[in-house]
Amino acid sequence: MSAGRTAPRVLRAGAVWLVRLVVTVLGVLTLLFFLLRLSGDPAAVLVGPGGSQEDIDRVRTELGLDLPLWTQYGTFLGDVARLDFGVSPHTGEPAISAVLARLPLTLQIVGATLALAVLVGVPLGMLAAARARHASARAVTAAASIAQAMPNFVLGLLLLLVFALWLGWLPSYGAESPLHAVLPTLTLAAFTVARVVRLVRAGLLEAIEQDFIRTVRAKGGGRLRALARHALPNAFPPVLAFLVVDSAYLLSSTVIVEQLYAYDGIGKQLVDAIFQRDYPIVQATVFVVAVLVVAVSAIGDVLGALVDPRVRREAAG
Amino acid sequence: MLEVKDLVVTAGGVRIVDGVSFEVRPGEVLGMVGESGSGKTMTMLAVAGLLPGPARITGGTAALYGTELTEARLERIRGRRIGFVFQDPATSLNPLMRVGAQIAEVLRIHGLGRTAARRRAVELLEQVGIGPERARVYPHELSGGMRQRIVIAMAIALRPALLIADEPTTALDVTVQEQIMRVLRAAQRETGAATVLVSHDLGLVSEAAHRIAVMYSGRLVETGTADEVLGAPRHPYSAALMRSRPRIGAGRGPLPVIPGHPPAPKSRPPGCAFHPRCPVALARCAQEVPPLAGGVACWAVQDG
Numbered sequence A: 001m002s003a004g005r006t007a008p009r010v011l012r013a014g015a016v017w018l019v020r021l022v023v024t025v026l027g028v029l030t031l032l033f034f035l036l037r038l039s040g041d042p043a044a045v046l047v048g049p050g051g052s053q054e055d056i057d058r059v060r061t062e063l064g065l066d067l068p069l070w071t072q073y074g075t076f077l078g079d080v081a082r083l084d085f086g087v088s089p090h091t092g093e094p095a096i097s098a099v100l101a102r103l104p105l106t107l108q109i110v111g112a113t114l115a116l117a118v119l120v121g122v123p124l125g126m127l128a129a130a131r132a133r134h135a136s137a138r139a140v141t142a143a144a145s146i147a148q149a150m151p152n153f154v155l156g157l158l159l160l161l162v163f164a165l166w167l168g169w170l171p172s173y174g175a176e177s178p179l180h181a182v183l184p185t186l187t188l189a190a191f192t193v194a195r196v197v198r199l200v201r202a203g204l205l206e207a208i209e210q211d212f213i214r215t216v217r218a219k220g221g222g223r224l225r226a227l228a229r230h231a232l233p234n235a236f237p238p239v240l241a242f243l244v245v246d247s248a249y250l251l252s253s254t255v256i257v258e259q260l261y262a263y264d265g266i267g268k269q270l271v272d273a274i275f276q277r278d279y280p281i282v283q284a285t286v287f288v289v290a291v292l293v294v295a296v297s298a299i300g301d302v303l304g305a306l307v308d309p310r311v312r313r314e315a316a317g
Numbered sequence B: 001m002l003e004v005k006d007l008v009v010t011a012g013g014v015r016i017v018d019g020v021s022f023e024v025r026p027g028e029v030l031g032m033v034g035e036s037g038s039g040k041t042m043t044m045l046a047v048a049g050l051l052p053g054p055a056r057i058t059g060g061t062a063a064l065y066g067t068e069l070t071e072a073r074l075e076r077i078r079g080r081r082i083g084f085v086f087q088d089p090a091t092s093l094n095p096l097m098r099v100g101a102q103i104a105e106v107l108r109i110h111g112l113g114r115t116a117a118r119r120r121a122v123e124l125l126e127q128v129g130i131g132p133e134r135a136r137v138y139p140h141e142l143s144g145g146m147r148q149r150i151v152i153a154m155a156i157a158l159r160p161a162l163l164i165a166d167e168p169t170t171a172l173d174v175t176v177q178e179q180i181m182r183v184l185r186a187a188q189r190e191t192g193a194a195t196v197l198v199s200h201d202l203g204l205v206s207e208a209a210h211r212i213a214v215m216y217s218g219r220l221v222e223t224g225t226a227d228e229v230l231g232a233p234r235h236p237y238s239a240a241l242m243r244s245r246p247r248i249g250a251g252r253g254p255l256p257v258i259p260g261h262p263p264a265p266k267s268r269p270p271g272c273a274f275h276p277r278c279p280v281a282l283a284r285c286a287q288e289v290p291p292l293a294g295g296v297a298c299w300a301v302q303d304g
């Protein structure tokens, strides 16, 4: 409540966040390190089918793959601390720069999806709740059910067929212009927007039954004020919790969606890297995604506390 | 001056309020009593246009100073000409909004500027006995009694002509009840509002009310001054209700209770709804509904 306690509280939340970041990223990368080492010999792949045993051994020594696993792991951790994930054996580019170069394209479609969820999903959810018995509200709810049930590769193919092949309105593959982001975004966003519509609708229908809404009406507040100013913030926490979890899910969905539209974000890059056993790229991608996921959940915590004073108090301990 | 005439409220095809008429004069406190489910809350929610979803007004009128309280008019004057204090202060405030802002909101809705509203909200807090520094706290940081003071502050903010308090102390600790009643009565006297005080608690009503209305199964069965109804109730139900009231120094014997249960509105008996429980019921009581005449709705009183 008082300003004096705000600073230590923020510091403490920051420290908790940092620990979470380190534990998550380290855990994920460690798991990945051992999985990759167990899944085959990268040296043989790099050299190719025509290479001799000597070539393979040479590559192995160059990459340090002949050293004991624990030594390799130690070196790996040291490299991670310096954000050095090595050089892509295919392009010769540092892996982390290659991933960061592609990241904006992925953030573009994931960010646009989250923006649609808020700018389209929330108002539609409000409409569906405000006129629950009206035909328009029923149509919105029904459309949301369908969109939510559809796997995104099916939807992606459908959109591709209609808008790119039949109508020719939008490009079907590549990532050269913002227009190229439209179909991947729609494919990603369908589920998220639909879910937000349903969560907002359900949350509002529950909230408007509450006594404090009647109080607003007793004060002379109109239905719109009661809905938007009072019911909506109270319906917000489950929506926020969903969006935080969904962000991680969206990032992983880009693997499929970017592949489908040959959209050059980190999802497609990751799939290519896996097929080419490009460990540095795979590791750098996983690192970046893990950091993003932890960051999103930290942002979610901050927003949640901003909306609900009771959470703020709990967080302060 | 509130005048309610033949008010009928229907929910799911059942008349949960069945032809209620009463008046409250300026500065007067009307105590509305009756067992649980007798329709006290629904009557007053109907007057304020705040009925819950399934319930609708299907007959009668209510007028404030001669102007009929239509839905459209209520939308404009609720909060300004009519203030409402609800039963449960734990749930009647928005948990996500500072209490000062919730008081200021009623002023903002009715046209005050931001700073003026904020300043007046602080005054109102003081009027209900809360320090101005509490304007910035959230409801969960306040006790039940404090929250009810906030609700009272909102209800009287614009000096309403009609103040409705529905069981304002029922959800509170006994020790706090008296304080809240003091705050409420002071506010009532200060604003001069015509006031309806709904309560189970006859002790509380006898202290605060000038006149009393007794409800049974959605109908008004007796009205009169507090002295008349409490001291010499004429309707057999009112009489039974008064006898069942605990009195200081009245001996230790078990309290007399009215045998049987009040009927749910959908299984309300024909004729006088009280007749299955009435010790003095006549033959016609089961056939014809007694009209409210001379302040009593009872065949035995009217014929006798």
Ligand SMILES: Nc1ncnc2c1ncn2[C@@H]1O[C@H](COP(=O)(O)OP(=O)(O)OP(=O)(O)O)[C@@H](O)[C@H]1O
Residues within 6 Å of the ligand: B011, B012, B016, B034, B035, B036, B037, B038, B039, B040, B041, B042, B043, B052, B053, B054, B055, B200, B264, B265
């Ligand atoms: N939301 C609702 N929808 C339909 N019927 C309702 C609703 N709320 C209450 N009722 C019915 O209306 C009748 C009157 O209820 P009301 O709440 O007015 O009684 P009350 O006299 O205020 O009782 P209490 O002393 O328990 O507050 C009850 O019999 C109940 O069955």
Ligand code: SF4
Residues within 6 Å of the ligand: B235, B236, B237, B272, B273, B274, B275, B276, B278, B279, B280, B281, B282, B285, B290, B297, B298, B299, B300, B301
């Ligand atoms: S009308 Fe008849 S049943 Fe009803 S209270 Fe009077 S005597 Fe009793």
Ligand SMILES: [Mg+2]
Residues within 6 Å of the ligand: B040, B041, B042, B166, B167
């Ligand atoms: Mg009630």
